[in-house]
Amino acid sequence: CEILSSLPLQVSLYFNVYFFPFWWLVTVAILYLKYPVLPDYYKFILVTIMILVSLTELIRLYLGYVGNLLEKVPELAGFWLLTLLLQLPIILFLLFNEGLKIHSLERAVHIIFAAFLSFQVIAAFFTLKRTVNTLAARFRLTELQRLEEQRPGPGVYSPATGSSSRGCWGPVPAGHPAPR
Numbered sequence: 639c640e641i642l643s644s645l646p647l648q649v650s651l652y653f654n655v656y657f658f659p660f661w662w663l664v665t666v667a668i669l670y671l672k673y674p675v676l677p678d679y680y681k682f683i684l685v686t687i688m689i690l691v692s693l694t695e696l697i698r699l700y701l702g703y704v705g706n707l708l709e710k711v712p713e714l715a716g717f718w719l720l721t722l723l724l725q726l727p728i729i730l731f732l733l734f735n736e737g738l739k740i741h742s743l744e745r746a747v748h749i750i751f752a753a754f755l756s757f758q759v760i761a762a763f764f765t766l767k768r769t770v771n772t773l774a775a776r777f778r779l780t781e782l783q784r785l786e787e788q789r790p791g792p793g794v795y796s797p798a799t800g801s802s803s804r805g806c807w808g809p810v811p812a813g814h815p816a817p818r
Contacts, residue, residue, distance in 0.1 A: 642709045642772055644765040647758065651702045654754050658695055661747045662688075665732075668744045680738060687728055694724055702758070709769055718762040726755045 669684055676684070698720040705714025732738065733748040740748075 640772065642765070642769045643706050644761055647702070647706050647761040647765055650754060650758050650761060651699060651706065654758070655699055657750065657754065658699070661751050662692065664743060664747045668741050672739050672741070675739065677737075684738070687732065691725065691728055694720060698725060702762070706762075706765060709773075711766065711770055711773065714762060714766050714769065718759065718766055721755055721762065722759050726752070726759065729755060 666688065669688065673681060698717055701713045701717035701720065704710060705712075705717050729748055729752045733740070733745065733752055
């Protein structure tokens with residue numbers, strides 16, 4: 639029974655759980671300071687992003703923990719998709735959009751958060767690939783064993799074929815016609 643969980647992914651998730659509140663506090667504090675000088679559309683975008691990132695991050699970290707530790711493919715795939723398609727683009731937007739008047743401390747925490755997300759995308763991809771391949775192989779072996787158990791044993795007469803399960807080379811039970 640091979641363990642499919644990824645230790646590097648789990649370590650990254652562990653540190654991400656402790657880093658996220660720090661990132662959130664720094665981002666909200668700097669947003670509070672620069673809010674009066676931002677254009678109205680950036681005010682709306684940043685508040686929306688903070689709400690979206692906060693909710694998504696909680697769900698994403700939960701899915702990552704459950705998917706990795708319990709080796710559950712749907713949860714791990716959900717974690718990977720949320721990271722790749724939602725969190726990473728948002729953080730890159732916050733990091734590289736100069737219209738947001740990015741503060742140096744804000745840039746530093748966004749870089750660290752983007753590094754966490756980038757590493758998690760790569761680690762989750764390989765963990766997901768290995769988990770899916772292993773679980774598919776286990777499924778095939780289970781199905782093969784189930785079929786073997788349903789198949790009659792050697793030398794047992796099968797009325798459906800009119801011969802023994804050994805085929806035309808095996809012995810034919812007495813009183814039965816020979817296979818053609």
